Each structure stands twice: as structure tokens, then as C-alpha cells.
Amino acid sequence: AQTVTQSQPEMSVQEAETVTLSCTYDTSENNYYLFWYKQPPSRQMILVIRQEAYKQQNATENRFSVNFQKAAKSFSLKISDSQLGDTAMYFCAFMRSYGNKLVFGAGTILRVKS
């Protein structure tokens, strides 16, 4: 069974600075997808970024980028130029290519301070 571990229950960062959220996972699969979802206090889960395991290039979406280390089974999220609106719970999630079930980590609460 796949597991996802987020070792940082809470993080804080000053506005405009950079922060990195950690995620590790365990799987015997070779093809899979990894995601970062953001859940603000309103509780709507929003996709931030996704990574296909077969791609070596790290995914980027504007201020959000990942560091995907397949051999180490590590998938960290870097948020640059942090904004107050980035304050939320961030979940790392794993999905097998054809299994389609998302397996989530426990989440990291990120607080951006002004």
C-alpha cells in the first residue's frame, strides 16, 4: 500500500519570502502521479501543482515549483514570493497511474505573516 508522509505539521513564512514544504512517499509502483493541493480555511480543496513520475523535469506553476526526487521518493513544494493568500493547509497526494485513488498525507498548515 502507498503511504504519504508530511513531516511538518505547521510552517510559517514572512510575506514575500520563500518556503519549502516537505513530502515523502512510499510505493513500489514505477508510474504514478504526485500532487500538491491547497485547502484554505473555507475548505475548498484546490489543485496547486502536479507531477508525472515519468517526467524528470520538475513541474512549475507561477510561484509554485516542486523538487521531485524519484529515487529518494521525495516531492517537496517551494512557494516563492509568499502572499497572504497562500495561508492554507497543504496536502501532498499520490495516485497510481491507473488506480485513481488519491492517497493524502496528513497536511502542513502554512501561515504567511505580514
Place this chain on the structure above:
Amino acid sequence: EAGVVQSPRYKIIEKKQPVAFWCNPISGHNTLYWYLQNLGQGPELLIRYENEEAVDDSQLPKDRFSAERLKGVDSTLKIQPAELGDSAVYLCASSLSSSQETQYFGPGTRLLVL
């Protein structure tokens, strides 16, 4: 384009009462998921539908939980009778098909059982 719609947003009931949650996925999305999210944790899959067929209900507590997606569009999740431990957020998500990786989430229904 409208996102995933869920209702009600909040529900308070007494234990042993029945409760139902409704979800309307994004138009054209064939795959629908119900997730359970306990406080401070990541969501966990309860059931996945491909059109009207439940293809993964292994995590659904079938003694008290039931779900249906009769016409392959909207879906209802029911609990009867509710227990105190069912207090949680019930999230619905949809994706275009089972081979499409990205799941889009609704705002969730927060259930409180007294």
C-alpha cells in the same frame, strides 16, 4: 464553468438519525469520488464511481453508509444511523475519466453528530 457542487454545506444532527449528502460533479466528468476528511487529517476515499457503477467501495462502511449515482451524474451519500464518530467533512470530487489524473473537489459538507 461551474465546479463541483455539494449540499448542504453544514449539517447538525443527533446520533442515530439519518443524513444524506448530495454532489453534482463538473459537467461531463464521468468519474465521481466521495472522500471522508477527519479534523486535522487528509481525505480518505470512501467510494469511486465510473458513470453509475461503483468501482471501488472497499473503504465504505457498508453497515451504515450507502451511496448511489443512478443516472451517472449526481450522487448521494447516506449515513443511517449516524454515530458520533461520523462527525467530519465529506468531500466530493470528480475527474473527466478514470484515465484523467486530476480530481477537482467540491467545498464539502461538514457534519456534526451530537
